[in-house]
Amino acid sequence: MLWYKTWLETRLRFLVGLAVLLCSAAGVVLQYPRVVELLGQMPAVSLGGEIGRRVQEAVEHSRHYRSYVWSQGFRQNLAQMGTLFAVVLGTGVFFHFSRGAALYTLSLPVSRSRLLGVRAATGLAQWLAMALLPSLLIAVLSPTVGQSFGLVDALAHGLCLFFAGAVFFSLTVLLSTLFAVVWRPLLLALLAAVVLSIPDQVGAGWSRYSLSGLMSGEAFFRTGRMPWLGLFAAASLSAALLYGAARNFARRDF
Amino acid sequence: MLFRTNPSLGVPIYLQLMDQIRHAIGTGALRPGEQLPGIRPVAEELVINPNTVAKAYRELEHEGVLELRHGSGAFVSENAGAKNVTDKLRAGQAIVATAIERLRARGVSNEEIRRLVEAELSGLRKTGGRSA
Amino acid sequence: MPESWAIETTELRKSYGSTEVLRGLNLQVSRGSIHGFLGKNGAGKTTTIKTLLGMTHASGEARVLGLGAGDPTAGVEIRRRTGFVSEDKDLLDYMTIDQIVRFTASFYPRWRSDLQQHYLQAFELPVERKVKALSRGMRTKLALMLAFCRGAELLILDEPTSGLDPAMIEEVLQSIVRHVSREELTVFFSSHLIAEVEQIADHVTIIDRGRTVIAGALDDLRERYCRVQLVFDGEAPHPVFRANGIVRVNRQGRVLSVLAAGDRDAVLEEARALGPASVDVMPVNLKEIFLETVTSEE
Numbered sequence: 001m002l003w004y005k006t007w008l009e010t011r012l013r014f015l016v017g018l019a020v021l022l023c024s025a026a027g028v029v030l031q032y033p034r035v036v037e038l039l040g041q042m043p044a045v046s047l048g049g050e051i052g053r054r055v056q057e058a059v060e061h062s063r064h065y066r067s068y069v070w071s072q073g074f075r076q077n078l079a080q081m082g083t084l085f086a087v088v089l090g091t092g093v094f095f096h097f098s099r100g101a102a103l104y105t106l107s108l109p110v111s112r113s114r115l116l117g118v119r120a121a122t123g124l125a126q127w128l129a130m131a132l133l134p135s136l137l138i139a140v141l142s143p144t145v146g147q148s149f150g151l152v153d154a155l156a157h158g159l160c161l162f163f164a165g166a167v168f169f170s171l172t173v174l175l176s177t178l179f180a181v182v183w184r185p186l187l188l189a190l191l192a193a194v195v196l197s198i199p200d201q202v203g204a205g206w207s208r209y210s211l212s213g214l215m216s217g218e219a220f221f222r223t224g225r226m227p228w229l230g231l232f233a234a235a236s237l238s239a240a241l242l243y244g245a246a247r248n249f250a251r252r253d254f
Numbered sequence: 255m256l257f258r259t260n261p262s263l264g265v266p267i268y269l270q271l272m273d274q275i276r277h278a279i280g281t282g283a284l285r286p287g288e289q290l291p292g293i294r295p296v297a298e299e300l301v302i303n304p305n306t307v308a309k310a311y312r313e314l315e316h317e318g319v320l321e322l323r324h325g326s327g328a329f330v331s332e333n334a335g336a337k338n339v340t341d342k343l344r345a346g347q348a349i350v351a352t353a354i355e356r357l358r359a360r361g362v363s364n365e366e367i368r369r370l371v372e373a374e375l376s377g378l379r380k381t382g383g384r385s386a
Numbered sequence: 387m388p389e390s391w392a393i394e395t396t397e398l399r400k401s402y403g404s405t406e407v408l409r410g411l412n413l414q415v416s417r418g419s420i421h422g423f424l425g426k427n428g429a430g431k432t433t434t435i436k437t438l439l440g441m442t443h444a445s446g447e448a449r450v451l452g453l454g455a456g457d458p459t460a461g462v463e464i465r466r467r468t469g470f471v472s473e474d475k476d477l478l479d480y481m482t483i484d485q486i487v488r489f490t491a492s493f494y495p496r497w498r499s500d501l502q503q504h505y506l507q508a509f510e511l512p513v514e515r516k517v518k519a520l521s522r523g524m525r526t527k528l529a530l531m532l533a534f535c536r537g538a539e540l541l542i543l544d545e546p547t548s549g550l551d552p553a554m555i556e557e558v559l560q561s562i563v564r565h566v567s568r569e570e571l572t573v574f575f576s577s578h579l580i581a582e583v584e585q586i587a588d589h590v591t592i593i594d595r596g597r598t599v600i601a602g603a604l605d606d607l608r609e610r611y612c613r614v615q616l617v618f619d620g621e622a623p624h625p626v627f628r629a630n631g632i633v634r635v636n637r638q639g640r641v642l643s644v645l646a647a648g649d650r651d652a653v654l655e656e657a658r659a660l661g662p663a664s665v666d667v668m669p670v671n672l673k674e675i676f677l678e679t680v681t682s683e684e
Contacts, residue, residue, distance in 0.1 A: 001492040008480060103476040106441050108493050109466035111458055250458065253402075253442040261584040264669030266605035294567040301560050303420050303588050304567040309605075369666055376612060376650075376667040 002110065006122045010089065014126040017085035018133065024081060025134035028073040029141040035062050065147040067221070069138060074157050075216035078134060079164075082215070085130060086165040087189040089123045090172030092182050102254055112250045120173060120242050127169055131162035156226060157217040163234040164215035168193055170241035177248035256283060256291075259300055267302055271310035276319060279330055280343040290320070290328040392417045392540050392572040393438060393450050400433055400444035400596075407433045408444060409596035415574050415589070420566060422583030422604075423576040424676060425593040431576040432473055434593075435544050439470055451540060466494065469533030473544040475525045479518035483511050483528060487535075496537025505531040508561075523554045530558065534565050541565075543575035547582055559586055580673045590672065594680045604672070607647075611670040614653060616642040616662035625660055629653045634678045645670065645678050 039062055061071035105115065135158030142149040168189055175185030197212045213219070214234060219227035256278055259270045278284045293311065297304035311328050314320040321329045357367050393415035400408040408430045415421045425431050436442040438450050440461030448455040450464045478486050487506075491497040506513065509527040520528065526546070533541055546562070547555040563586055566573055577583050583590060590607065592600040600607070611633075616622070622642040627635070631648030642662070646653045650667075657665060 001489045005478070005481075005489055008485075101476065101478050103441065103472050103474075104478055107439055107465060107470040107472070108490070109462045109464075110493065111462050113458075251443070254436065262581060262671045262673065264608055264611075264671035264674070266608045268605060297567050298560065298564050301556065301563055301585060303563065303586050305418075305420070305588050369668070372669070373665070373667045376669070 002114070002118045003122065005105075006118055009092075010122060010126065013085075013088055014130070017088065018126075018130050021078060021081060021085065021130055021134040022137055024077045025073060025137045026141055028069060028077060029138055029145055029147075032065065032068060032145050032147065035068065039063070065142070066149065066153075069142075069149055070157070070216065070218075070221045073138060074135075074161065074221075075212075075218070078131075078161060079212060079215045082131065082161055082165050083168050083193045084190070086127055086169040087172045087186055087193070089127055089130075090169045090189070091176060091186045106254055113246055116173075116242075116246050116249050120170075120245075123169055123173070124166060127165055128162050131165060132158040134158075135161065153220075156220050160217035160220060160227065160231065161215055163231045163238075164211055166238040167211060167234050167241070170238040170245070174241045174245040174248070177245045177252060257296065257300065259302060261302070267306045268310040268313065271296075271307065272314055275310065275314060279319065284330050286330050286332045288330050289326075290330065292327055390417065391415060391449070391452075392419075393421075393574055394448070395434070395438075396447040398434065398437060398444050398446040398448055400430075400437065400442065407596055408437075408446075410446070411593060411596060412598050413591055414601070415572060415591075417572050418570065419589045420562075420573045420587050421575070422587035422590040423574060423593070424580065424583055424590060424672075425576070425578065426680060427578055429593050430596045431578075431593065432544055435470075435542055435576060438542065439465060439468065467539045469536045469538035469541045471526075471529045471533050471541075471543045471546055473548060475522075475529040477517045477525065477529060477532075480516065482514055482516050483520075484513040486517060486528075487513075487532070490532050491535070494536045498535045498537050501535045502531070505534060522549055523551075523557075526550060526554070526558060527561075530561060534561075539571050541571060541573045541575075543573065545577055546575055547577070547579065555582065562586065580676055584672045592676055592679060599679050600675065607672070607675060608669065611645065611647045611675055612650060613668045613670050613674070614644040614646060614657050615666040615668065616644070616657055616660065617664045617666075618642070618661075619663050623660055625656070627653065627656055629656055633675075645674070 039059065058071065061067040106112075132155070135154040136151065139149045139151045139154035171192060172185050172189040175188050176182075179185055196210065211234070214227060214230045217227075219225065219230065257271060257274045259267045259274075261267055263270070275284070275290070284290065290311070291299075293304055293307045296307045300307075311320060311322060315322050315328075318331055318333070321331050323329060354367060357370075362370075391414050393413060395411055395413040398408045398411040398413075399406075411430065411434060413423075413434070423431055423434070433442060433444070437444040437448050438455050440455055440458070443456065451467055453460040453464050455461060455464060478489070481489065483506075487502060491499075491502070505511075505527075509524075509531060511524065511528055511531070517525070517528065530543075530546070533543070541562075543562075547558050550558065559582055562573065562575075575583075575587075584604070587604055589602065590600070590604050591598055618640045620640065622637050622640055624637065625635070625642070627644070629646070629649055629652035631646055632653065633645040633647055634643075635645075636643040642660075644653065644657065654665070654667070
């Protein structure tokens, strides 16, 4: 009944995160008509510098539904909030916000590797749902605003989101095995996410190779081909982080 | 319940129990052939270790005071020397009464009398006054 | 072949940072005994217990039911055959009583449903209530019940009566004794309260500052230790006792108090040779043994 217990411990986070992401995805789709309207009304503004470039880019993306969805949906909302929730899923892994629960669980005839394995598997499964379902929702809802977004495309983006986000999940799990306090892994993982997204802001040409580029499925968006290498790299990194977490957890004193 | 033990006396609980059982037999509260309460109920009632009760019963069986019948329980021996014990105790009571009277006449308090007796008994125990 | 010791540790050492908590602790608990583990707060009791259950890693050797406590695989088997109640009665607060019982039962093939029914009734536990909403006393009872029902060969209880009022303490001791008298198992319980150890334990280990200072059958200790009190007409002398087993000599005015273990005759002989006005030999209880031994340790 270890899975049941893990579900009990994480279901609130999962359901809240899923709900938020679903709403966000729906919002992206349903706002499109309004965006188009605004675009039509907007004068041809030309601002200088980086901000100008960005505004120009956003306007360009919004002209076509597909690029709008990618830019607003996957690159912005889902990637950012998704990262947050992936990290949240990974926190409190071994304490469930109270040391006592850890001692009780550790007194059971279960190996530490199994405890961590079940926790990680549950978290990853939950993250998979949180990555795929909102993406699929975009495809399903698009006809309601008179647009279409392919299921296969949605699936592809969802998978990219999953694999990239899994890295943050695994990082948080690893950090949880190092710190006894619940919030520190959360903060550090979020900090890492911010740091990792910096290359994006700086060099426009490199973004598809960064982790956040992977997360939004930029390569797929631009070329129509899945970034298998990137996915594999992300999966390997997650595996390595989780392995490190398992080693730490096995050695830890409670 | 018949028995009362005090774990903080420094006297092993099983010895206290043995004394109490002997006393109960001596005063007739337990008669020859009568069954004693089981080890488990006694332990649960007094909230002491069942092993302790078992030890007391075993020791008394060695002394011939009790009979442990496998499956049935502990019984007071027919020849627990109950009558002898009663006589012994009555005679003993008389001796003690005289001694206490004499000590009191010398101004020895009850507490001091108790201490003297304890001291003597402790000395006796070490020099093998008790059967193994 | 069954191991003779239920628990055995050899030179157990553990430090947290620069603080040495266990300094070569040796412990032996025989099967079928109720073994009290006494020590002041901070002496290392909980650390020892956690090591036995694989929650903490220490150097030295620790074996439980014949299996090595430091080995992860053996540790799982140890925990399968052991029932544990932590000092803070740690449980899964977010579950209801019913949920935590079913959850725990799923890990123990030897789970006793008959005992589960018995204790749910006897302890009057409201199955639909969440664990976090339970009073301290109910929490303790639930924790005990979860330990009792595991079909365990060994019960490890860390300060089972801590934080409870006297009536509840008596109830807890009663249920432990009752359980022990019906099932065949070993009980190892730690405490800093001597009275309860004296009441139900048949063996005791006293530790101080991470080491064992006294170990043995409680009855043996009671028979071995005695207090010899000497009163002198004048000032009490400063004697040098040559006899073995003198634990402590207290000198106050005209009274000399000797706590002795072992060779009573030799001590008495030397005592009488000092020419006291009176010699008193008194039994010593566990509290005195504990206080004198633990505080006199250098």
